Amino acid sequence: MPFGQMPVLEVDGKQLSQSRAIARYLARQFGMLREALERDVLRPGAQKFFTYMTNFLKNNKSGFLVGDSLTWADLYLANFADLLSKAPTLYDGFPEVNYFLRNFKHHWPISGTGPGYAALPAKQIQYISRKM
Template structure:
């Protein structure tokens, strides 16, 4: 069995969906949370010069989406056939767009601009993405519990992660999207995910 080491800062960021994917598989891994000084020393030895990084039996894999999909393929959470895998790729791309909006707002330094961005997230951005995710959920011909196919995939986990992050900031209201609220709760209640959520460190972002 492969040995995994996941390296990132002490926060959710781009690594949290990977931690959730690893948790969902039950895989053993070392969750290495680095401070800035440690990262500065480690950075020259990395492939791409940024984290997260997954070390698999001593070999490095960079880019969060690639890592999450690799974990999914290794542990049966990557969908069945080219169509389901393409759907998963699509969902990852949509989540990247939403995560970018969330991160840009979080790290905005101008307080007035930040307040405007928060309002836009609440009233326009999040409702738009919830509509998209709900359409994908409803279009799954194998049931409306999961986004792709008839069992959990990394697509469900990455959508859960980005919605969970938005919800933790008070940015999302599920009142108009009860199916997505139900979806989020179902993923959170998956036994291994529930155990991880119960034990994970508190983090601002």
């Protein structure tokens, strides 16, 4: 067992350890890299998720998912949408979600790789903490 750790994948007598290395190997073997991953996995999941979020945004009319101020639901959508920004065509057909993310980034600067408490004013942190 390489590195004395699990998981281990054995192929043709060779052992491959570390979950990310195994995942990359399997993705390569089964054609799930970039284009196939986006087409077969990301796009269907994102479209379903964005359809629900679009309905919330349209029904609420405040620019937020719930209520009239920032909540953890907004942070969740912003973080998820920001992660998917590596594949911008995922937003095609979802102008409300695209607008939400642009607006969120404009009003609530995202630090690092996703929204964080460091980027939020103290008033909003207190509000979010009460809602959790």
